[in-house]
Amino acid sequence: MTLVAEEKPSVWYRLSGRSSFQTSLPRRKEQRKFLPEVQGLRAIAVLMVVSYHVWFGRISGGVDVFLLISAFLLTGQFVRKLENGRALELLKYWGHLFKRLLPMIAVTLLGVLLASYLFMPETNWTGILRETWSSLLYYQNWFLASEAVDYYATDHSVASPLQHFWSLSIQGQIFILWPVVFAVAGGVARKFRLRIRPLLIYIFGAIFVVSLAFSIVTTNSQQAFAYFDTRTRLWEFALGSLLALVLPYLDVKRSIRMAMGWVGIVAMLSCGLILQVGQKFPGHMALWPTLAAALIIIAGFTNSSMGVDRFLSWKPLVKLGDSSYALYLMHWPVLVFFLIVSGRENAGLIGGTAIILVSLAAAILATRFIDTPLRRNQWIEKKSRRSLLTIAICIALVATPLGVWQLHIHRQEAAVQAKEQANQAEVLRNYPGALSLHEGFVDEADPDLPLKPALTALNKQWVSLGTACEGAFLPDSSVLQKACGQTKASSNASKTIVILGDSHAEQFSGALIPVAKNNDWQLVSLLLGGCDFGSEESNSGRGADCQEFNKAAMSYVLQLKPDAVFTVATDAIANSSEERLVPGYEDTVKSLVQAGIEVIGLRDNPRFTENKASCVARLGAVGCEFQQSDNLASSNPAEPLNQIKGAHMIDLTDQYCLEGTCKAVAGNILVYLDDNHLTWDYTRTMSSALGERIATATTWKMK
Structure with a gap:
């Protein structure tokens, strides 16, 4: 995973003559050209990374060791050049490096x-x-960082076969940044006649x-993002560089180095078993595997x-x-596709062994027949432009099928x-959606x-009111400003309705938007993914951010004094009939109606432990139908609140369930975009039913 095989770990402090960059500190006596233990x-x-992934479903900390070794080797290479007074030739270096990395x-x-x-x-x-592009162009870690904290990110029920490229992307970024640091340090050292090693x-x-x-700090506050953030990993590379810089001057007794080596190997191997690496790294916990690896490198050759x-040099x-x-590149895709094809949640002992053997064989063959020949090709090495040509060919080989x-x-x-825009009547006939479940419906669809929507376009199915809040609707609270949306402002709106809550309130607003448009209503939304709208005291299980958001949203509504708020009143539990009223919802409703603000509370839709859209792709519409009684309570838990x-x-359950059987596809429209959200295309077809029920419940005059 680090520098490819040609970059053998070698001693980096052998000098031929002295330069102004050298230091007079005493060096260790051992001077080996190759460090087999590294x-x-x-x-x-x-092997730690692979075995932990395949057999234990955990993260080992082995990647952190790789990051340290990368910087250790890179630093040795550049310090040797600086101390020998040789030009760094960064463009040549980058061409040579990525020419070796990109073919694999x-x-x-x-x-x-x-x-x-x-x-x-x-x-x-x-x-x-999208991940292929980010992996090819070395920004996969930032892509995954944004996905990790994005509530509306693509479904993760199927693991990405490219997820492991995050560390390669960070390394690629460091392979560009670190040489620049050396170049700048070299210039400073020359100008001010400083010794390069102490400066570095x-x-x-x-x-x-x-x-x-x-x-x-970032790991404690936002660990999911921090795990993939290059900035939170820089210290691991810096530690490897510091190790390379000071190691030649460390004079440790052999007996102590022997103890350090064994302590290091035991600590490194046990890290993933003792720590939840994926949930606690990379903060101070990542010092465990990196310092363990540093101990092993310091131990060095004990003879x-x-x-x-002796073991590491086997x-x-x-x-x-x-x-x-x-091996790092290939093992993860092999594992992911094995699980997809077999339909299993884990590989098991036998399956895992087969995955490791297949990955190992593929890695050895690819190294021998692809990596090594290209790496040692003298024709390519002779001129830098040939390295650049190799890089361009590798990128084109992936970019062409990807673009097509x-x-x-x-x-x-x-x-x-285009068809939708050309003939709305035809769209209504061919894609009736929820209307197909209405009594007396006659199916005339082709x-x-x-x-x-197309199964490849589900990321476009999140509902939007169109614009960010502005003017009188822009909240004073910074907590709400980014979460606030509105329909086009109207000076003569007959009613103003604020949509409050999480992504389920957002999805149901897809049915509300047509109703609002027909009746000249102004809509404003305050939405936070994963945060039900309830009282902040009773909703503490949702986290401090949710409590703060709900408190600010309540203050905003009481100040704005809209005609009504539109919320989701219940929480459905995935694959369970244990549906419940949102915690604190009843108290919130009472507070709002006492302030003269009406409340429209929708019953939640069913939720699942599997992605319904993926199910339809595999089994078809009928194969993914389910029973209402398995996913919702026998009656609406919010029904008693109508007494207020x-x-x-x-309750709009009858808009996707018919006689107790709930549809995954209705009226030619996909009902669910993932394991718990409705598609915008489908909620649009529920608008007539929603409008009728709002009119009946509120006695508002409606068109």
Whole structure:
């Protein structure tokens, strides 16, 4: 996973003559051109990553070891150049480096694209294509960081076969940044006649302290984002660089180094078993595996049969280190597609062993027949432009099928949109949605039409009111400003309704928007994914952010004095009939109606433990139907609140369930976009039913 096999761990402080950059500190006596124990350490790290992923479903901390080794080797290479007075030649270095990294990436990405087309549901295609671009162009970590904290991100019920590229992306970014640091440091050292090694120690020491502090703070406040954030990982690279800079001057007794080596290997191997790496890293907890690896590197060559270096220098292990990059690349896609094809949640002992053996064989073959020949090709190495040509070819090999696939999806979606705009009457006939469940409905739809929305366009099914809040509707609270949306402001709106709550209130607003448009209502939304609208005291289980949001939203509503608020009153439990009233909802309703604000509370829709859209892609519409009694309570838990004057509890369950059987597809429209949200296309077709029930409940004059 780190530098490819040609970058053998070698001693970096051998000098021929002195330069102004050298330091006069005493050096360790050992001067070896090759450090097999570091190559073995790399092999152990990749085996940790693979085995923990495949057999234990956990994260090992091995990636953190890789990051440290990357900086350790990179620093040695550049310090050697600086101390020998050689030009860094950054452009040549980057061309040489990425010429060696990209061929294996291209092979992996092409394999993933083919397997995704063959085995993944269409609902995941758009996400896979976006991740392929981000993996190819080294920004996958930022893509995953945004997805990790985005409540509305693509469904994760099927693991991404490219998720592991996040660490490669961070490494690629460091491979660009670190050489620039060396170049700047070299210039400063020359201008002010400073010694380069002490200067670099100060620079990387500062990076270590600042990044570690930032990592600790961000991990505690926003761990899902911090895990993939390059800034929270800089200290791990800085630690590797500091290790490379000071190691030549560390003079530790052999007996102590032997103990350090074994302490390091035991600590490194046990990290993933003791710590929940995926939930606690990379803050201060990531010091565990990185310091463990540092101990092993400091231990170095002990020339003792009892030293850990004897084990790490074992020839098969060192040889495996040559294929560690390819093994890291290939094991995760093999695991993911095995689980998809087999329909299993975990690989198990036998299946996991097979996955590891297949991945290992593929890695060794790819290293031997693709990586090594390209890496050692003298014709390519002779001129820098040939390295750039190799890079361009690798990118083109992936970008071409990727672009063609995306263009095909775009054209399909555009064709459907064009038909909708051309003939609305025909759309209503062919895509009636919820109207198909109404009594007396006669189906006149073309049976050969594709489903709507396209399974590749589900990320466009989140409801939006159109514009951000402005003017009189813009909240004073910074907590609400980014979460506030509105329909176009109208000076003569007959009513103003505020939509409050989470993504389920948002999805049902897809049915409310047509009603509001027909009746000249002004809509304003205050929405926070995963945060039901209830009293802040009773809704403490949703977290501090949710409590703060609800408190600010309540203040906003009481100040605005709208005619009504539109909310979701109940919480459905996935694959369960244990539906309940939103905690604190009754108290909130009473507070609102006492302030003269009416409340429209909708019953929640069913939720599931599987992605219904993916189910339809695999089994078809009928195969994904379910019984209402298995997913909702026998009666609406919010119904008693209708006794409160000004409270109107509305149940739209009959708009997706007919005689106890609930549809995954109704009237040619996909009902669900994931495991718990309705598609916007479908909620639009529920608008007539919602309008009628609001009119009946409120006695408002409506068109």
